Amino acid sequence: MAVKPQQLQRGDTIGIVTLGSPLAANRITEGIRMLQSMGYKVVVGEHVYSANGFLAATPRQRASDLMKMFTNPEVKLILPTRGGVGVASILPFLDFTVIKQNPKIVSGYSDITILLNVLFEYADLISFQSLLLLDFNSRTPAYNFNQFFAATSSVTAPWQIINPPEVPLIGAVPGNVTGPIVGGNLTSFVGTLGTSYEINTEGRILLLEETHEPVNTVYRYLTHLAMAGKFEDCAGIIMGQCTNCETAYGKSYVDLINEFLVPLGKPLLTNLATAHDYYKAAIPIGASMNMDTVNRKLTVMEPVVKV
Numbered sequence: 001m002a003v004k005p006q007q008l009q010r011g012d013t014i015g016i017v018t019l020g021s022p023l024a025a026n027r028i029t030e031g032i033r034m035l036q037s038m039g040y041k042v043v044v045g046e047h048v049y050s051a052n053g054f055l056a057a058t059p060r061q062r063a064s065d066l067m068k069m070f071t072n073p074e075v076k077l078i079l080p081t082r083g084g085v086g087v088a089s090i091l092p093f094l095d096f097t098v099i100k101q102n103p104k105i106v107s108g109y110s111d112i113t114i115l116l117n118v119l120f121e122y123a124d125l126i127s128f129q130s131l132l133l134l135d136f137n138s139r140t141p142a143y144n145f146n147q148f149f150a151a152t153s154s155v156t157a158p159w160q161i162i163n164p165p166e167v168p169l170i171g172a173v174p175g176n177v178t179g180p181i182v183g184g185n186l187t188s189f190v191g192t193l194g195t196s197y198e199i200n201t202e203g204r205i206l207l208l209e210e211t212h213e214p215v216n217t218v219y220r221y222l223t224h225l226a227m228a229g230k231f232e233d234c235a236g237i238i239m240g241q242c243t244n245c246e247t248a249y250g251k252s253y254v255d256l257i258n259e260f261l262v263p264l265g266k267p268l269l270t271n272l273a274t275a276h277d278y279y280k281a282a283i284p285i286g287a288s289m290n291m292d293t294v295n296r297k298l299t300v301m302e303p304v305v306k307v
Contacts, residue, residue, distance in 0.1 A: 002180070002286045003124045005076075005103040007305040008152040012076040013041040015069035015104075016133055019062050020111050021084025022051035023134060028081055031133035035079075045069065048081060055086045062086070063093035070102045077152065081133040083110030088188075091115070091197050096122040105152050105305065108132050109275035110211075113184020113285070118197050120182065120286035126304050128152060129184050129207070129275060130282035143273075144280045151282035155307055158290075161281050161298040163273045171293035172257065175267025177236040178301065181289040183207030185275065190221045193228050201234040205289050209240030211276035215256050216248040222260055236267035236291050238298070240274030269293045 014035055016028070028049060032042050045065030047057035056062060069078045088111070100123040106116065107128040116127040131140075131148045143164050150159075163169050182199060183189070186208045192198045199206075210218055225231060239261065242253040251259075257270055269291055273279040284304040291298055 002120070002126045003100060003103045004126055004304060004306045005105045007155055007307060008077050008105055008149070010039040011041070013043060013074040014077045014079050015043050015045065015072060015075040016048050016079055016081060017045040017062070017065045017069060018048045018050065018056040018081045019066060019090060019115065020056065020086040021054055021082060022056040023081040025049055027134055031081070031136040034136040043072065043075065054084070059086070059089040060093050063090035066090065067095060067098065070099050070104055075104060077105040077107065079133050080108045080112050083108060083112045083132065085111065087111040088114050088192060088197065091118055099123040099125065107148065107152070109280070110185050111188045114188045114192060114197070116184060116285045117182050117199050121200055124286070126284050126286040128282055128284055130280060135280070141279060147280065147282040151284060152305060155303045155305060157303045158299050158301050161283065161300065163271070163281065164279050167271060167273045167279055169272060169296040170270045171296050172262055172270050173266060173268035174294050175236060176290070176292045176294065177205065177267050178288060178290045179204050179235040180286055181205045181207055181283060182285060183238070184209065184285070186210045186218065186221050187213065190224050193224065199230065201230045203233070203235055205236045205238060205291055206230065206234040207238040207240060207272070207274070207283060209242065209274040209276065210245055211243040212245070213242070214246045214248040215251050215253055218242060218245060218253065219256055219260065222256070231264055231266065234266065237261060238272055238291065239268070239270040240272045241277040243276040267291060267293050269296065269298070272298070
């Protein structure tokens with residue numbers, strides 16, 4: 001049984017951390033002010049504003065900030081400022097026993113999904129592929145906030161993940177499967193293959209999305225996952241959007257799905273509003289999910305937070 005963090009309520013404390021690449025100070029301040037205007041208290045990690053090239057701080061320093069948020073009894077949500085390279089480097093410095101004893105809501109996407117899946121694998125903790133601090137601004141659509149706050153505050157189940165009306169889910173291979181959902185950013189997971197932190201897909205529904213990669217590069221990454229057995233042992237596949245992924249050699253992202261993934265015969269749902277795109281569904285990583293590709297429904301089968 002997965003560990004569920006406590007639900008988020010107005011007036012709760014949100015801990016801000018930078019776990020990978022640095023984010024501009026004005027973007028951090030903008031996000032914090034918006035959270036405060038929504039009625040939340042905010043505590044900031046020691047290295048949130050740090051910058052050292054493409055990393056915010058050393059792996060130990062970034063991991064220390066994260067662990068302090070887990071052990072702070074006031075913090076209900078840990079919200080990274082952004083993803084970026086370097087998230088994987090903090091993993092050896094985390095204490096998963098302490099994390100399991102102090103479950104918190106953790107949200108994010110991009111490289112943060114490496115952390116989310118490791119939290120499920122090593123601490124049994126449900127987390128959320130959803131908003132980062134950089135998304136807390138006036139330019140973010142209401143759909144994204146509604147998804148985020150519904151997922152992190154509601155203790156009811158089952159409930160459906162529903163795309164915006166203009167982004168239809170597509171059932172590409174018929175099937176109906178139930179299992180824990182894992183996944184996130186394709187590039188990030190390829191980078192952990194062969195390590196003790198590589199994604200476990202056995203009997204699970206695998207979600208993938210990508211951004212700013214040409215289709216031939218996406219093909220390379222999918223091939224790597226296939227050769228590592230990640231499609232063979234998963235229960236089903238969900239392909240999110242490939243944001244700004246350019247057609248290559250006359251092949252589009254849709255072509256790649258149809259020619260590479262459909263022949264695998266696994267239940268396959270595509271076009272889920274995810275992560276790097278304008279609309280961002282909130283996906284509870286580690287939660288039991290039913291995927292009905294014939295009726296194009298994604299149903300979360302269990303509460304993902306507790307009172």
